Amino acid sequence: MKPIITLLSILFTSVQLFAQAAPCGTEQTKASVDQLKASKALFQKLDITQTEDSKYVPVKFHLIADSVGNGRVKEYDILNQLCILNEDFSNTDFQFYLKDADFSYFNSTAIFEDSRTSTLAKNQMLTLKDAHAINVFVVNTTSSNTQGSNISYFDPNNDWIVLVKKESEDGTNQLSHQIGHFFSLLHTYFGWPLIGGFDSSYPNWPIAPVNDPTGGLTENQDGSNCTIAGDLLCDTPPDYGFGGLDFSCNYTGGAKDPKGILVDPLENNQMGSFALSECYPYTFTPDQINAMYGDYAKSSRDYIRQSSYVPNTTQVTEPATLVWPGNNENLASNIGVTLDWNDVPNAEYYLLEVSRSLNFSSLTQNYIVTESQKELPELTANKKYYWKVTPFNDGASCMNGLTSPKWKFKASPLATSNIKEINAWDVIPNPTTASTLKFAIELDKALEITAQLVAVNGQVLSTKDLKVNTGKQVISMPNTKLSNGTYFLRLISKNGMETRRVVIQN
Numbered sequence: 001m002k003p004i005i006t007l008l009s010i011l012f013t014s015v016q017l018f019a020q021a022a023p024c025g026t027e028q029t030k031a032s033v034d035q036l037k038a039s040k041a042l043f044q045k046l047d048i049t050q051t052e053d054s055k056y057v058p059v060k061f062h063l064i065a066d067s068v069g070n071g072r073v074k075e076y077d078i079l080n081q082l083c084i085l086n087e088d089f090s091n092t093d094f095q096f097y098l099k100d101a102d103f104s105y106f107n108s109t110a111i112f113e114d115s116r117t118s119t120l121a122k123n124q125m126l127t128l129k130d131a132h133a134i135n136v137f138v139v140n141t142t143s144s145n146t147q148g149s150n151i152s153y154f155d156p157n158n159d160w161i162v163l164v165k166k167e168s169e170d171g172t173n174q175l176s177h178q179i180g181h182f183f184s185l186l187h188t189y190f191g192w193p194l195i196g197g198f199d200s201s202y203p204n205w206p207i208a209p210v211n212d213p214t215g216g217l218t219e220n221q222d223g224s225n226c227t228i229a230g231d232l233l234c235d236t237p238p239d240y241g242f243g244g245l246d247f248s249c250n251y252t253g254g255a256k257d258p259k260g261i262l263v264d265p266l267e268n269n270q271m272g273s274f275a276l277s278e279c280y281p282y283t284f285t286p287d288q289i290n291a292m293y294g295d296y297a298k299s300s301r302d303y304i305r306q307s308s309y310v311p312n313t314t315q316v317t318e319p320a321t322l323v324w325p326g327n328n329e330n331l332a333s334n335i336g337v338t339l340d341w342n343d344v345p346n347a348e349y350y351l352l353e354v355s356r357s358l359n360f361s362s363l364t365q366n367y368i369v370t371e372s373q374k375e376l377p378e379l380t381a382n383k384k385y386y387w388k389v390t391p392f393n394d395g396a397s398c399m400n401g402l403t404s405p406k407w408k409f410k411a412s413p414l415a416t417s418n419i420k421e422i423n424a425w426d427v428i429p430n431p432t433t434a435s436t437l438k439f440a441i442e443l444d445k446a447l448e449i450t451a452q453l454v455a456v457n458g459q460v461l462s463t464k465d466l467k468v469n470t471g472k473q474v475i476s477m478p479n480t481k482l483s484n485g486t487y488f489l490r491l492i493s494k495n496g497m498e499t500r501r502v503v504i505q506n
């Protein structure tokens, strides 16, 4: 909605409007201008291979929670954010990937709420910083100061990006915009505040930018001063910060440049003042892309260019299908529970989400795994667990439509034992296959036992002598060639013997 504001009220509300409307907290200074100039100059010296080769850029996402571990962004949302980033850069040779195919996790209320002003936060972030990746800290808010608390930013002094998690949850292009800053791009409205309050009743835009380190030049529509005014790039027309006005992606305010020519901004530019509203999809212009290539070639960017690693950029297209435990299954043991799903074509990684809550909002444990199964740590007995799986690759992580249906299971505590020195034990899972036959056992002190696999006619098929340690553990039986059917697993200690039925379903 277009704000209806009187001239007087502009004076009093402009700061507040800035806080509400400004989507970007990156401070652009004289140093930013110098960085861009250096990028442009270096681009001119690059040869064709440096400009046209694929540029694989590692990104390390630091998923920050408050000091007790609450509020952390979901891994799913960040993988999806990486997908958006690559889509937004699809007309460039940059290809971003998840460094080490994993996330960094850290609990700190200082970083989570106050990365801009807290010294503790800054010191912790320096420790967490990955030396060979673009570092993105995903937080709740960026300052304890209410002004601009929801605003993401690039910090040129520390070379890291702080991303408000809501941007990832909403699937915005905010990260793409900040990566533009990382690679030295200026706002196309550089020098102007992003501020609402002027409309078509003020067709003559204030002539000089109010805060312009380039020297107060106003960019002309005809390109006559494009290398020294605005963002210093010539294929991005003037933008005097109109995006704060809500022109629904089509500026019709009628502002004129110093020559009296109507200004026609590029509303869908990633670095424009309309970016981060709703003018999707946003793009970079050729001059912006070339400037980013120049920045990427700088020696100060060696640290993200050092690896010869080539990520997997094949987009997975088939969803995951779950196998075990079946939906609504009641398991005989709460330890040694292994979740299993089918291999998905072209997928190198899987995001496994396991939660005690129906909508995965709390009591959730997430894993990134390379195999299509995962043994979980001990579960709370007799409680419902929900789980789902999404396949992805480290350089192609569009997740939409790839998540399996959500299944649930419950696990009973391990069956108690009538052998005195064994607390509890059972075959897990059951039924099982011949090659994966195993049992879980819980002991108060170490014990020597013999495990035997026995046929229904009493014939002993395999024997394993074991020294079992104190505590809870899962023990695999020798791999035998059993056909489908019923068998028995027998444990023998010096104080007794106990048998459990096993069903083999290969």
Ligand SMILES: [Zn+2]
Residues within 6 Å of the ligand: 024, 025, 026, 177, 181, 187
């Ligand atoms: Zn910005």
